Amino acid sequence: MPDHEQELRFGIFPTPEAARLDDLLGLVQLAEVEGLDLVSVQDHPYQAKFVDTWTLLSVLGARTSTLTLAPNVASLPLRPPVVLAKAAATLDLVTGGRVELGLGAGAFWDAIVAAGGPRRTPKEAVDALDEAVQLIKAYWAGGTVRFEGEHYRSVGLHAGPRPAHDIPVWLGAYKPRMLRLTGRLADGWVPSMGYADPPDLPEMSAAVDEAALAAGRSPASIRRVYNVFGRFGTGADFLQGRPHEWAEQLAELTLEVGTSTYVLGTDDPDAVRRWATEVAPAVRELVDAERGRRARGEAPSAEPTAAPEGVPARQALEVRATPAPDAPVAGDVPWDEADRPTHDEPVDASYAPELQAHAQHLVDIHDALRSELAQVRDLLDQVRRGRLTVGVARSAINTTTLRQNSWTLGAYCESYCRIVTGHHTLEDHSLFPHLRRTEPGLRPVLARLEHEHLVIHEVLEEFDRALVRLVTDDGTGPSGEDALDAVQHSVDRLTDTLLSHLAYEEQELIGPLARHGIA
Template structure:
């Protein structure tokens, strides 16, 4: 990602009851020029739409915006089939997809779906194995055979489509190291931002692992899940007593995010509306005023 630029996305609901609202928000975001929309992946929750089904339909109704699952629940989406899903979406949309990848969580729920329960160490090893396997099934070329700890392929044809960017939701030290070695982006957990302890303690692990693998740490962008209120007038305090971002006016958002990019190297933001402003209105303000305002400010530096 070029210096002093950032990606801007919007988080949307994948609840069955919110279909109309979600499609409206994605359409507005697409028209306004946002970079991506993001949906969660909880396939064990009946009231939620399947994340990849939602992404596919939404991408089919848009022209420019990319879609991503934030992040794909790898234990319930075996890597070869996940590779097929994202390369198919990429081929159908001209490359408008980002692969969000997670090692897994909520293991009781995963097991209820009939998938094997992995230990933490096993899940991280399967996570890292998935990167190479997914990428091997992209870009065309000869059939792929693979004999790993968790996956085995026998002469499988790769898709004639480039691999999408892969962003992770890594939290633990071993998973963070995988991100440094393998990923294109990292989404800090628990909506931690650039001033958080989580970021300060986690990002050096990514950077060290990247350097050890011969990579430039800057190749792994930090893209923040960022909830917050957009208020009609400036707030007296934009952060709480613990330093967590609360939000503010459009101008306060623009100032804060511009500083995050220029002073802390933020690579992007996925906004999640909270507060008393209707979700559709907050999403439109983000797409039509805040993101363009930050881009304009960054272009001046």
């Protein structure tokens, strides 16, 4: 079976239980900060313990800025295709093109009927799904939709809005007719362990490929998404061993079957962290190495192998902290920088490359926040110069991660330490308790950083209030000028506060992170 050389992606598949929503929101936040690519949610409207999938995806879209969002998979018998197409297009617009649509023909028919849906035979279910995919794609194309099928019709509908990008359609498929439909119409195939285990995948994937070729499509245009479940341990079975063994097994699926997206079903933060920081990078490394060998015409390895476990090579600290600006903008930092506690970095310390990557991740996240703050300052400058209206500027500001996700300000630390906004906490699985245990001398620094998180949140709220006053006055007249001055002062204060804090955090945490890692 071929490797279709698709880009690898990794995501999670949390349980949408109403009783554990805080846990789910924290888990998704952790997934984003750890660098995962997507979050998908099962759709069972008749399940009393679960929240509504589309409402939940909308909340997740508002609270994240990088994760792709997908139902996995939407229950088509209870989701009219036109309504589903509009919901997906709307969420895609709101999130800036981060939606993919997983569709299922239906299961649990007694429950579907109890919820007011139709009872369909297997043939009817596949036929209805075929029609739904065509109708949904016609809707996204815009214009007047004219579609008449046995199960769905739409005659003269004025479709809109169009989504922000071409939304890929995944199909959950196992049986021959569904696999052929996937190859003919879909953009992704999404089987699940338990229904299709690894030994079953080659034959099923081949059926998708054959149908794609018969329809004049490239098999490589169909992404292979696999919902997986496992447990980190010492077992020999699939996804039952250590992270490097998981990586070897998944890399083999990619290279031999073409699977390129792996979605881990879990509600455990520790599993999410290991999935993102240990398994995903190792799979990418193994696959890239083997693809490189194949591209050079070298004989493929008998099987992909991971680097042996053991004590990693150690080297000097290469990650560097970003210093704070020499002069403050407003001169109104809400704390005394001189009384900050510090720690002494060991003179002869050496650092493993893998752990230095954790320290570099902190700097990368901070650089993104610095960049967005610079964009905010530029937008306000354009308003003052008359090149941009107040409404447009505030709209642009509100789309930045800094504003949109103010509840995760300092995203890296806020995912491993106590979430200072009070929205959610990961106290039992956090960075600061980890560093308190591994490096007790760092405790005064960590206490100060937690205090500064609280202060930064207050400064952000002040900035938000100033923005609200500005858009209310529309920036015109004397009151508008006053409102604009207030926003400028608040963003100057935020600049001084945030840049000071980020520099201090990097100065104190880069070394410990490069020695002890994140967990």
